[in-house]
Amino acid sequence: MARFNLHIIIIGGGISGIAAAWELRKTGAEVTLLESRPRLGGRLTSHHPAGSPTPFDNGPHLFLSTYTESLKLFRELRIADHFVFPYPGRIHVIRRDGLRGNLGEWPLFAPFNLAAGLVFFNLLSWKARSRILRTTRELISSTLPPDQSAETWLAGRSESEEREIFWQPLIHAALNAPVNAIPASHLGIVFKQGFCRGWRGGRLGYATKPLDELFGDRVKEKLESAGVQVRLKTSAWGGQLTQNNPDRITGVFVGKNEVIPCDEVVVALPPWALAEWASAQFIQHDGLSNSSWLQPPHFLDEWQANPIVTIYLWADERPLLELYTSLPGRSIGWVFDYGRLWNDRRAPVALMLEMQPATDLWDTQIPGIRSWTRSHFPLDSERIFADLFSALPQLSGVRWKMWKIIRERRATPLRPASLWGILAKQTTAVSNLYLAGDWLDPELPPTVEAAVRTGIKVGKLITGKE
Ligand SMILES: Cc1cc2nc3c(=O)[nH]c(=O)nc-3n(C[C@H](O)[C@H](O)[C@H](O)COP(=O)(O)OP(=O)(O)OC[C@H]3O[C@@H](n4cnc5c(N)ncnc54)[C@H](O)[C@@H]3O)c2cc1C
Structure with a gap:
């Protein structure tokens, strides 16, 4: 708490950067949050296509009631009222042969x-x-x-x-x-x-509003009212090191020529964006190779990504479904009814496609999906809709008005087997450079809770509480 006169730059306005900014603003330090997109929230975001009756999320998100750090943060940011954890919880499941059941709490x-x-x-x-x-x-x-x-x-x-x-x-x-x-x-x-x-363990919960309304608009307002300077559409592309002080970053490069001076830097990015940022990072310093500042070195290079594909369907009139339905053994893994989640009958049904076995590279695609987005309608639509209508026959007579496919190629970072069991530190060989992000939690897989935990931890590392 004594380090109040610092200027701390946080790169990345996803939930890990937001958590770090919120934690660090408590120190009285000057905090600047840089986000390359026009809105905060990162992967917790929504799209607003022209002509669609409602926005839609970039992918359905479920939260667990045991996400304690996230829920505490949401309370402090005044968005917790928009998360619901039905009790007793239940998951509706429809087996391949059409038999239905509930896995209930x-x-x-x-x-x-x-x-x-x-x-x-x-x-x-x-x-x-x-x-x-x-x-x-x-x-x-x-x-x-x-x-x-x-x-x-x-x-x-x-x-x-x-x-x-x-x-x-x-x-x-x-x-x-x-x-x-x-x-x-x-x-x-x-x-x-x-x-x-x-007491109640992990109940599934969901947001009752589009994610960008919560993590974009409301969180931005709250951060700014707490004194955080939020700079949107500002992409950071490297750090300045000087010959006199080679193990400290003295400024962060943004835009064409701007250098923002700083005392501490938090890079809250997924591995692929960090790799991009780092490739330009030590441009004024010959001594450090691109990954020697990371601990363990080369940890970054091997990360992969897991894609998630969601199809959204709108109709003027349709029957409401369960909040979420699991369709095991089909081409669709889960169906989410946003009409129920948002309590808005205009909102879409979301089909989250079944995950494919993991393959090797960030860029690896689910076969066929790239051509889906190019073609007028999904190539596999026959199978997908056959699966949908056999599981949920009440949807088969619906006149669909509009559809959108969101293919998040890099939905979640995927740790290849070669990195299992290896811990990455959030501190680096550069004394005032810290890392945050959903892939860095020592225990949890990449989730919102993991991201929040690393953001809070970096705040504690900088304030010397840890
Ligand atoms: C479809 C989908 C479904 C998911 N479902 C769930 C779920 O059900 N439950 C769950 O817990 N998690 C889920 N997740 C994962 C969850 O969304 C992420 O773990 C979490 O949001 C990651 O936050 P982050 O801050 O680590 O990274 P990000 O959200 O990726 O934030 C990084 C930010 O940095 C910005 N940025 C990148 N480069 C720069 C730069 N050079 N300068 C400035 N800014 C930059 C990006 O624009 C982005 O806003 C899902 C993710 C997806 C995509």
Whole structure:
């Protein structure tokens, strides 16, 4: 708290940069938040296409009631009232053969609230249910190997029945990644921290307004009223080091020639944007190679990304669905009804496509998707709509008015197996340069909670509280 006369620059106005700015403004320091896009929020954003009856999110987001740091931040930023965590929670599931069921929560202490729901989950055989209970007990009580994939770990403990109907949808929703792309240890942590903490454990929750209204407009207003200088449409592209002080950044480059002087810098970017920023970073200094400032070095180079594809459909009139429905074993993983989420009948139905097994590069596409966006309508539309209408026949007679496909090529950072178990530090070899972002939390997979935790942590590192 004593370092009140500093100027701190935060690069990146996603939720990790927002959390860092909020934490650091408490020190009395001068805080500047730089965001390259016209709005704050990063991946927590929405689109406003011309002619569409409502905006739509760049991808449906679910929040867990155990996202404690995020919920605390949302309360402080005065947006918490717009998040709802239905209690007792339930997930509507429609099996491939059309049979429907609810994975419901019971009014018991966690994890018994979910365990009881599972016992009564009639879409799985008794044997499958008891195998899941045994496996979750093992998940909760032991430390899982950081070098084995969740898929391999589950293969020895489960059958295809529960993998399709329980594990894959759950991992898709809670970890934002295909089951072969995460270490088993992450699954264990998510279970312990996400579903077994607190009285009620992890209930699923959602935002009742478009994400950019909350994280763009309201958060910006709140940050500015607290004294943070927010500069939108301002892309940072490097840092200035001087010969006299080679291990400190003295300024950040923005625009064509502007250098913003600073005492501390927080780079709150996903790995691909950090790599881009870093490639220009030490331009006035010969001694440091591009990645020698990162700890561990070369950690950045190997990161990949996981794509998420969502189709939004609007109609003037249509039946309302459940808040969210899991469609295991189909081309669509989840269906979200924004009419229910936002309580607005004009809002769209969102089809979140099933995740493909993880492949190797940031740029790797889900086959066919690029051509989808080029063509007038998805090439695979026949299969997708056949799957949709067989699961939700009440939608088959609807006259759809408009559709949009959002393909987030880099939806979440994906840690390749070569980096499993390796911890990245948020401090760097440059003494006043810190990192934040959803990929840097030592425990959680890339989620909103992970991003917020790293933003808060960087605030504590700078103020010397940690
Ligand atoms: C479709 C989709 C669905 C998801 N679902 C969930 C979910 O259900 N639950 C969940 O917890 N998480 C979910 N996530 C993940 C979650 O959105 C992210 O983990 C989180 O928002 C990441 O925040 P961040 O601040 O780390 O990064 P970002 O949000 O990527 O923020 C980085 C910011 O930096 C800006 N920037 C980039 N380069 C520069 C530069 N040079 N100068 C200035 N600014 C720059 C970018 O414009 C961006 O605003 C989902 C993500 C997507 C895309």
